[in-house]
Amino acid sequence: MTHQAQIRIPATYMRGGTSKGVFFRLDDLPDAARTPGPVRDALLLRVIGSPDPYGKQIDGMGGASSSTSKTVILAEPTRPDHDVDYLFGQVSIDKPFVDWSGNCGNLTAAVGAFAISSGLVDPGRIPDNGVATVRIWQANIEKTIIARVPVTDGQVQETGDFELDGVTFPAAEVEIEFQDPAAGEGAMFPTGNVVDKLEVPEAVVEGGLIEATLINAGIPTIFVRAKDLGYTGTELQEAINGDPEALARFETLRAHGAMRMGLIDHPDEAAGRQHTPKVAFVAEPADYLSSSGKQIKAADLDLLVRALSMGKLHHAMMGTAAVAISAAAAVPGTLVNQAAGGGERTSVRFGHPSGTLRVGGEARQEGGQWTATKAVMSRSARVLMEGWVRVPGEVIEA
Known part of the structure; x- marks a missing residue:
């Protein structure tokens, strides 16, 4: 019996806030996974190591918790006056599905940095030193998010002295502003009542x-x-x-x-x-x-x-x-x-x-x-590893 070789896909493993996830550029995914559907889901499940009845995700990039079983796909913006489209997939640990129904606010802190570093943001909008404003279209909930990313010598600054409870080491502060953050599925209070x-x-x-x-x-x-x-x-x-x-x-x-x-x-x-x-x-x-x-x-x-x-x-x-x-x-x-x-x-x-x-x-x-008109919080983000993830070739033929 023959088996297909593994394929490798450019990816970056990042911490954003108190979460970690595998980040991809849409155009780096295999052709069959560039559109939503079973092939994309199967690919991301295999990258993360799910479904895993042991609950450990040993054979993947996941960390066996909801905070570390996450994937992000970034793409050229589909909306005017934005820099990047951000799509988030929450990968189930023990079941074979990817939940696309909401955003990840923690990983949002890493989206701006990844967008800058991967060339998705116009270089003319990135200062040599200062703060770069990245305009994010959150595709899951169809909302605008503004990330203010520190830049030093033209590069994203990741180190700093900002401390975030739940993260062991300090890093550079990234301010995140959620504009009109009602979650995109009806009224802010869907029943019309506050209680x-x-x-x-x-x-x-x-x-x-x-x-x-x-x-x-x-x-x-x-x-x-x-x-x-x-x-x-x-x-x-x-x-x-x-x-x-x-x-x-x-x-x-x-x-x-x-x-x-x-x-x-x-x-x-x-x-x-x-x-x-x-x-x-x-x-x-x-x-x-x-x-x-x-x-x-x-x-x-x-x-x-x-x-x-x-x-x-x-x-x-x-x-x-x-x-x-x-x-x-x-x-x-x-x-x-x-x-x-x-x-x-x-x-x-x-x-x-x-x-x-x-x-x-x-x-x-x-x-x-x-x-809700606005919500603002500070987070931090850092690249943990960059290169390629590998998955068995048959995954993209699912």
Whole structure:
């Protein structure tokens, strides 16, 4: 029996924020994978090492977590006044599918740098020294994102002293601005309410009703109070991820919230849409020790937030969920706004398992409907490896 040789594809492995992913230029992909469909998905699954019933992704570039099972495809811009098209694929670890339903806010921090370094940005727009403004079209949610990337001697500056909780080493600061960040699937509050009484099975919460803020901003997100689920908001990963019953409760809650938001028609469909919506729980500020042992003081926080991604509690905070937090905090009456003390807010600092994050957000009300107008946060990014990834040739004939 003969077997095809491996093919090699130009790729760059990058950290962006608290995530890592494999970055490609669209025109570097094999011809059959340059358009959406089964061949592209099969290729990216094989690159990352999925589906892996062992959950380790040993035979691929994935790192066995939602934060490291990611792919990015960049291309020439299809919209005027933009520098690059950015398409994000969240690769399932143990199932054979790639979720294209949302953005990755963390990897967004690396998009501008990759676009500059790979020649997608007009060299005339890149200063010799200073900050390059990269205009990104986020193709998954059809939104504009602005990345402000530091440049030294005409090259992207990656090193610096900016510290981001959840990332061990400092790097250069990259400011990310999400413009009109409502997530592209209907109204910012799809039910028209800033707080809903969400019907869920009794296995989720006694009585079958739980208050929730259902929001489309950054990424569709379901916010509930930590105390309504028996939590404090200071939990670290092991408290949730080591409890199969808790994970099942959260997935059931996510499925029913997705249905109420109009994202799916039946709870069973949530299994095929793992990336969105997210589910998060909030609480008033409290002291706690972060996952690194760092003391986090309540006095330094506006609220606590814990969020789940791809069925597990995230080790820090997804960038898109941080956008949702900022938007919800800016609207009086949401559960996020209540946990932060209420009132009008243009920024919040929240505590997550790895530490803290400050995010700015603005929202306005027009005709009785709320709209998120902007969200801003700082991240960092760095190239970890560049060259080629290799996959068996038969993959692109799938």
